[in-house]
Amino acid sequence: MLKKRLTWAAAIAAAALSGCALAPGPSLDSKRMHDDLGAPTDTTVYDVKLITPQLIYALKQADEADAATKQASLSTQALPAESADYRVGPDDVLGIYVYDHPELTRGASGNAGNDMSPLVDIGTLQASGGLGGVLPQQISALGTNGQGEVDTSGQRVAANGTIFFPTLGRVHVDGMSTQQIAALLTRRLGSQIKNPQVDVRVMQFRSQRIQVTGDVKNPGQLSLTGSALRVVDAINRAGGGNPDADLQRVLVTRGNRVMTIDVNNILNRGDLRQNIALQPGDIVHVPDHTQNRVFVFGEVPKPQTVFMNQGRLSLADALAAAGSIDTMNANPRQVLVIRHPNPPLAQLDGTQGTVQEGLKKVSYAPAFNKPEVLRLDMTQVDSMMLATQFDMKPLDVVYVGTAPVSRFNRVLTEIMPTAQSMFMLWSIARNR
Numbered sequence: 001m002l003k004k005r006l007t008w009a010a011a012i013a014a015a016a017l018s019g020c021a022l023a024p025g026p027s028l029d030s031k032r033m034h035d036d037l038g039a040p041t042d043t044t045v046y047d048v049k050l051i052t053p054q055l056i057y058a059l060k061q062a063d064e065a066d067a068a069t070k071q072a073s074l075s076t077q078a079l080p081a082e083s084a085d086y087r088v089g090p091d092d093v094l095g096i097y098v099y100d101h102p103e104l105t106r107g108a109s110g111n112a113g114n115d116m117s118p119l120v121d122i123g124t125l126q127a128s129g130g131l132g133g134v135l136p137q138q139i140s141a142l143g144t145n146g147q148g149e150v151d152t153s154g155q156r157v158a159a160n161g162t163i164f165f166p167t168l169g170r171v172h173v174d175g176m177s178t179q180q181i182a183a184l185l186t187r188r189l190g191s192q193i194k195n196p197q198v199d200v201r202v203m204q205f206r207s208q209r210i211q212v213t214g215d216v217k218n219p220g221q222l223s224l225t226g227s228a229l230r231v232v233d234a235i236n237r238a239g240g241g242n243p244d245a246d247l248q249r250v251l252v253t254r255g256n257r258v259m260t261i262d263v264n265n266i267l268n269r270g271d272l273r274q275n276i277a278l279q280p281g282d283i284v285h286v287p288d289h290t291q292n293r294v295f296v297f298g299e300v301p302k303p304q305t306v307f308m309n310q311g312r313l314s315l316a317d318a319l320a321a322a323g324s325i326d327t328m329n330a331n332p333r334q335v336l337v338i339r340h341p342n343p344p345l346a347q348l349d350g351t352q353g354t355v356q357e358g359l360k361k362v363s364y365a366p367a368f369n370k371p372e373v374l375r376l377d378m379t380q381v382d383s384m385m386l387a388t389q390f391d392m393k394p395l396d397v398v399y400v401g402t403a404p405v406s407r408f409n410r411v412l413t414e415i416m417p418t419a420q421s422m423f424m425l426w427s428i429a430r431n432r
Helices: 003-023 055-074 122-128 136-142 178-189 233-239 261-270 315-321 350-366 383-389 404-431
Strands: 049-052 093-098 152-156 162-165 169-172 198-204 209-214 220-223 250-254 257-261 283-286 293-298 303-309 330-339 372-376 397-402
Touching: 093 178, 136 383, 152 162, 169 178, 178 198, 178 372, 209 233, 233 250, 233 261, 233 283, 293 315, 303 315, 303 404, 315 383, 315 397, 372 383
Parallel strands: 049 372, 209 283, 293 397
Antiparallel strands: 093 152, 093 198, 162 169, 209 220, 250 257, 250 283, 293 303, 330 372, 330 397
């Protein structure tokens, strides 16, 4: 009788176990993978830092020191003086006014004010007879829009940096200020006109441009004028940043160098040192806030990604967005902040190649890839205050640990259905 019961129990157990292979739901065939799941993935030991008022103060001091270091790096970029004169270049359109000689005036009216009228027409020039030895074919060329000739609104600088001026021929003006051009024309006209008075203005700025790209309303090229154009000015002229723009990490590329500008600090804290003057060829890139986010995992009601607000987010904000901690399962003493170390400033300064190599090292090299782990003990009286004062950084991970009793209950939850099934099988076999 006992033997028969044991036989029935073994048969039912075998059938139950074989049914595991037919269990519904997706699964992977482990026979086709050579993976030792039991081997430890890493043996690195991390020092966990307790979040205290002293730690928060030290972190804020470190952030200020880092900002000062970045500012010192920006100061070495040999920025142009704000009062520097504009230097004329190819494609610029000049207005040239010669007092009491309208036949020589180019793109300017009878006064030297800022409001310059279009170029006097060619018929007036011919009727005046004041062009001296200029040939008729040269006069005709003045009315064209050919390279280096007279534009309909002024004198355009040719690609070789010259302009054509009646009685003087081609005059090289590339790299000169308007004052220098006026002095040059005055000196060369002195042999033809008694006491010539010449005024030169830039009517259209076309030679010196910058690019504004990224998450702005109107990306594109902007022309540099006589006054210094700064980072905030460029973003404003491009329509401003979109709602998803990350103004905390605006990138300015100058040649083979890349600088990071915190526009939020400029606007909200008045840190005008970062509002650098732009140079011709600079590229201002406003990224979106994809990298400006924090992840909240673990024992929280709503695990999610939390985006920063203008580069700011406290630990309390992140937890509140996820519904605080789970009161039933969370370990209030194990609220962890896992932070990727900041890339060394030296890796982000220098040539573009160095930037890319530095980013690769930061991403993969163990020396740069060891995270920093900080812990908040929410059983302490001042924990809520500390959570509001602890500033999150982009790509931080907040992980709320599980209480030991919850882990034990979860083990029981997994075991109990199997135990009940085995007990039922044993009961059936016993009663037969």
